[in-house]
Amino acid sequence: MLAALSVLVFGWVIAAGNTGIACAAVGNDVIPIITGTLLCLVFMIALRVLHRAWWLAVLSALPGLLILVGSVQHAPEAALASRGIRENVVITAVSAVSTNHRFTLAGANGELAQTLEYRGSDPDYRVGDRIEVIRDPEGVVPLEDAAKVDPRGRLNGLVMGVVGWSVLTVLAGWRGHVRRRKGVVYDD
Template identity: 55%
Template sequence: MTGAWTAAASARRTALLVLSGFVIAGLNTGIGYAAAGTRAVAIGTGIVLSLAFVFAVRLLHRAAWLAFLSFLPALFVLVGSVQLAPDLALEQRGVRQEVTVVDAHADGSRHTFALSGATGPLAEPLVYQGSDPGYRIGERLSVLTDPDGELTLQDADRVDSGGKLIALLLGVSGWTLIALLAGWRGHVRRRTGREDTLVI
C-alpha cells in the first residue's frame, strides 16, 4: 500500500472500498435475519466488519482522521443492520396486545417490567436496557409478542423497521462519502510523497 499509485489503481481501490461498505451492511443485515432472536451474533459480526472498514479507510487515506470519522456512520450501520430484522419480523407476524405495567425491577441498567393483559399476567416481561425506561407501574401500553417465540416482547411504539432501514442507508451513504474522500486524498498524498500520519 506504499508508493504512488496510478489514477486507475486509486479508483479501483476506492471503488472496492465503497463496495465493501455495501457488502458489510448487507451481510450483517442477513446475519441479523438469520439470528433474529439473538442480537448478540449480529452485534459481534457488525463490530468486527465495521472495524475492518475503518482499517481499510486508514490504509487508503494514509491518515487517521477519516478513519475516526467513519465510526459515526458505522454506528448507524450497526444499529440498522442489527435491529432491522427483528423489528420487521415483529411488524409482520407480531401479535399486538394492550397491557398494563404491574411491577418493575431494576438491576443496574437492566429494567424488567411485569405486564398484565386482558387474559391475565403475561409470561414474558418487558425488558429495557438503559438509564431511563420511561415506564411506570399502572401505565397502559401496546406491546408486540412473537407467536413463534423467537423474538422478545417489545413496546409497539418502539418497533420501527422503517427507521432502522433509514439508519442503515444513512450509515452506508456516510461510508460511501468517506471512502470517496479517502481515495482522492490518499491518491494525492501518495503522488506528493506524503507519509502516513495520524492527523491529516
C-alpha cells in the same frame, strides 16, 4: 481509483452482509454484533490503507455505528412488525436490579401476559400504565412496546451509515490520489 472502488463496494458488502447475518440469527443479537464490529474495524483499516492517515478512518466510526445498530436492530423489529401480535396490556408490577427493569404485564382479560424488559436508569413506564405491546407468536423475538418498534427507522439509519461510508471512501480515495500525485506518501 480501483482501490477506492474496492473499499466502497467492501463497505456496501459489510452493511448488506451483516444485515443478512442479523436476519438469519433473529433472536440472537450477539452474532451480528460481533461480526459487525469486526467488519467495521476491518473497514476502518481498509480506509486507513487507502489514504494513509488515521483521521479519516476514525471519522468512519460514526457511520460504522449507524450501520452496526441499523443492521443488528432492523431484523428483530421487522420480524415483530410483520408477524407480531399486538396486545393492550396493563403494567401490574415492576422489579429492578441496577438499571435493568422487568415489568410484569396483564392482558385485557386480567391474565398474566409476559414481562417487558427495559435497560436504562429512568423508565417511562409506571405500575398501572396501559400500553400496547407486540409479541412474537414464535417466541424468538422478545416482547416490545409497540410505540418503540420502528424497522423503517432502523433501515434509514443503516442507509445513512452506508452513505456516510461512501462519502468518506470517495474523499479518502481522492485524497490518496492527490497525495500520491504530489509525491507525498505518508503523513508526518
